Amino acid sequence: MTFVVAAVIAVLLLGAWFAWACVWPYSTFFRPVLMRGPADGKRVTLTFDDGPSEQFTAQVLDILREQGVPATFFVCGRNVEARPDLLRRIVAEGHAVGNHTYSHPFVCFKSQRRIAEEIDRTQTIIEGVTGARPCVFRPPYGARWFGLVPTLLERGMRMVLWSAAGYDWKKGAAGITRAALRGLKPGAVILLHDGRETRPPTEVDRSPTVQALPAIIEGARQRGYTFAPLRDFLPAA
Ligand SMILES: [Zn+2]
Numbered sequence: 202m203t204f205v206v207a208a209v210i211a212v213l214l215l216g217a218w219f220a221w222a223c224v225w226p227y228s229t230f231f232r233p234v235l236m237r238g239p240a241d242g243k244r245v246t247l248t249f250d251d252g253p254s255e256q257f258t259a260q261v262l263d264i265l266r267e268q269g270v271p272a273t274f275f276v277c278g279r280n281v282e283a284r285p286d287l288l289r290r291i292v293a294e295g296h297a298v299g300n301h302t303y304s305h306p307f308v309c310f311k312s313q314r315r316i317a318e319e320i321d322r323t324q325t326i327i328e329g330v331t332g333a334r335p336c337v338f339r340p341p342y343g344a345r346w347f348g349l350v351p352t353l354l355e356r357g358m359r360m361v362l363w364s365a366a367g368y369d370w371k372k373g374a375a376g377i378t379r380a381a382l383r384g385l386k387p388g389a390v391i392l393l394h395d396g397r398e399t400r401p402p403t404e405v406d407r408s409p410t411v412q413a414l415p416a417i418i419e420g421a422r423q424r425g426y427t428f429a430p431l432r433d434f435l436p437a438a
Contacts, residue, residue: 219309222345223309223344223345223346224309224342224343224344226343226362226363226366227362227364228345230345231345231346231347231349231350231360232350233350233359233360234345234360234361234362235359235360235361235362235390235434235435236361236362236363236364236390237364237386237388237389237390237434238387238388238389238390238429238431238433238434239387239388239434240386240387240388241387242387242427243387243424243425243426243427244387244388244426244427244428244429244433244434245365245385245387245388245389245390245391245421245426245427245428245429246271246272246273246389246390246391246428246429246430246431246433246434247265247270247271247272247273247391247393247417247428248272248273248274248275248299248339248361248363248390248391248392248393248431249261249272249273249274249275249393249394249395249396250274250275250301250339250392250393250394250395250396251275251276251277251280251301251305251394251395251396251397251398251405252274252276252277252280252287252394252395252396253274253276253280253281253283253284253287253288253291253395253396254280254284254287254395254396254397254405254407255283255284256407257395257396257407257408257410257411258274258284258287258290258291258395258396259287259290260411261395261407261410261411261414262287262290262291262294262296264411264414264415264418265294265296265414266294268415268418270418270428271295271296271297271428271429271430272296272297272428273296273297273298273299273337273361273430273431274288274291274296274297274298274299274395275298275299275300275301275337275338275339275361276288276291276298276299276300276301276323276327276396277301277302277303277304277305277323277396277398278300278302278303278304278319278322278323278326278327279303279304279305280396280397281323281326281327281330282326285330288327288330288331289330289331292331297335297337297430297431297432298327298331298333298335299335299337299338299339299361299431300320300323300324300327300335300337300338300339300358301323301338301339301340301341302319302320302323302340302341303318303319303322303323303326304319305341305398306319306341307341307342307344308340308341308344308345308346308348308349309344309345309346310346311346311348312348313347313348313349313351313352314348315348316346316348316349316352317348317352320338320352320353320356320358324356335358336357336358336359336435337358337359337360337361337431337435338353338358338359338360338361339360339361339362340360340362341398343362343363345360359435361390361431362390363390363391363392364384364386364388364389364390364391365380365381365383365384365385365386365389365390365391365392366380366381366384366391366392367380367381367391367392367393367410367413367417368380369393369394369407369409369410369413370394372409373409374409374410374412374413374416375413377393377409377410377413377417378413378416378417378420381393381413381417382417382420382421382424385421385424385426387426388434389426390431390434391417393410393413393414393417394407394410395407395410
């Protein structure tokens with residue numbers, strides 16, 4: 202009986218540790234990781250995950266161009282293969298590109314080899330389109346695992362999570378705007394999505410994000426924030 206109780210407690214503790222260290226986006230158990238930039242000055246940075254996407258990346262780019270705001274796009278290799286032209290436009294318009302794996306797997310419990318394959322395949326695809334290999338990586342779902350950190354360190358890549366989320370996977374435009382603005386602090390890294398995590402032809406509707414974006418930019422500026430490129434938040438190499 203005592204053994205059963207001890208086993209149940211051990212399983213619960215292990216589960217709690219896993220949820221905190223590997224899944225909760227604000228845990229720093231796996232390091233190095235950037236969640237927020239320097240707190241000096243009122244600078245924030247925008248990031249978009251899961252693109253490029255057929256319908257929504259161009260709309261996001263139009264708004265960013267109109268507003269003169271730089272951003273970082275954490276793209277999936279599979280989506281780049283489908284729309285390399287959109288990745289070329291991202292770079293041509295002065296935005297940065299990050300690696301978000303090839304097929305958007307949940308990295309927990311994956312081998313280091315499997316994680317490395319996802320990263321390397323995407324680095325090669327991005328380099329083939331843009332001529333450069335990204336130095337930043339964001340894990341799908343913000344999940345982290347043991348093989349991930351050494352893989353990134355070997356490649357001189359930095360893991361970037363976020364400190365302000367628009368929760369655009371579940372909220373409408375007004376809710377996205379409120380959530381993103383609520384998370385603003387000096388150095389905030391804002392998480393939004395311009396693409397889909399699932400295999401085509403399943404398309405995720407990102408129109409709430411597109412609708413929210415001008416209001417997020419305007420709201421941040423009204424609060425005295427300026428938009429900086431992510432590279433300004435990274436320690437000098
Ligand atoms: Zn993602």
